[in-house]
Amino acid sequence: MTQQQDGAMNILASDLPAKNSHCHHDHRVSCSNCRLGSLCLPIAVSTEDIEQIDNIVLRSRPIDKGHHLFNQGDTFKSIFAVRSGAIKTYSLSPSGKEQINGFYLPGEIFGMDGISDFSHASSAVALERSAVCEIPYDSLGKLSNELPSLQRHFMQLMSREIANDQKLISLLGKNSADERIAALILSLSARNVRRKYSATEFHLPMSRTDIANFLGLTIETVSRILSKFSKQGVIDLRNKELKILNIEQVRQIAGIE
Amino acid sequence: MTQQQDGAMNILASDLPAKNSHCHHDHRVSCSNCRLGSLCLPIAVSTEDIEQIDNIVLRSRPIDKGHHLFNQGDTFKSIFAVRSGAIKTYSLSPSGKEQINGFYLPGEIFGMDGISDFSHASSAVALERSAVCEIPYDSLGKLSNELPSLQRHFMQLMSREIANDQKLISLLGKNSADERIAALILSLSARNVRRKYSATEFHLPMSRTDIANFLGLTIETVSRILSKFSKQGVIDLRNKELKILNIEQVRQIAGIE
DNA sequence: AACTTGTTTTGATGTGCGTCAATACTCGCT
């Protein structure tokens, strides 16, 4: 039943358990003062432990829209947490087609696909001016040995990524275009709530093309369906500003309840 | 380039790095004597360490076709390795649709989706009479603290699962029915090779319905396309016995090279 | 061997979404 509610909400990105503190908008700010509060790290970490984590986190200056954090094939060194803005990760298939694997919003972690063979299986690019925290993997590994709760949390993040990917697989394999788009809207809404923002009114950081690519549709289909939802009075969409007018109906379309 | 080759092959299941030894057909046999040889555990593990692993692994008696190892929602306690037979994992969407997430062959690990919230996000069922090793997660966690290489290996397994899921996402989002089926055939072939069996002649453990479900198609489409491949002389398929007659052409259809 | 039950194949028809093409909007630049 809890299953049900979360169901179509978390199709994207690592929807991490709302827990501890780390990372910030100002790129010099420490984890302990981070406005994202309980999104990044495990709640079980004590105050002095947070300092240790602070020490290994690299805080870069903001990344401009369109700039890459890493590219497919790059040596894997770090995982990343979004502080502000939005990131997409994508990979190129052998035949050269781009597939977007996820959108990552503030408080979410990405870059974990590179662990298995020490090279990134995807590329990561900023959808808008963004700030990220970089967490070197070897330091994290060492620190995990001393802080079991950190290790457990990290495992959970990866497991959650798997569970999310599998929801997306189901969405792509079984659902109509209407359902996919409704599910995406609900996912973004839920993640916005987690960040203490409005459930019904927010900015879409990605282009229509990105939405289409991510959902396995064409840009025309996405556009048409969004227009249809607008005409039906389910949403109000002007360019990238989305207002959900009837969230119950969005849930119905997505096929939950 | 290595990317390319592996590309459409590993769309399913955790295609683990061919490494160390553990697990067997006879359900009493220890990891060190396991015929699966280098598939399960990290190569870096020394002889006495393997004994430690041996001690925590539970070897059940064979599971009959159709019997479940765990169900969606069950408390997560263990991960599993296939010793013989074949397992599928699937999850039910909120609206009750079944989605197969992966097929697992001997030497492959499954059940890692339950770590994030201590409950399984999917169900696992035997496609034929199968034997599995069960590895309790808490014992594994403790042991990992002492054996860093074990921990690293486990992280790699999870990361690989993520990478595989993402290949499947790409397949479902971007590829035609022909391409999907060709990719599945290549994946099974590659995994068969890893187990030192024929690349071109093997048994399909799953039904047409399962193939269709997994690939986001209907059973009729799967059947038609397999018939077409047969008529074209690309494969020879009698019931569930598959012979690949022209693997180059299968690669071409799958869209690699 | 005949009967049952489930699985797979094959055919005829329909439709959701892709493709192609043209128009409209947005935003940065000068």
Next chain:
DNA sequence: AGCGAGTATTGACGCACATCAAAACAAGTT
């Protein structure tokens, strides 16, 4: 304010795959 390049919308049409339906096959049971 006006221009230009990217991005989004809308329409007309076609096709790949789904749906519906029936026949063929497989495997176990008596």
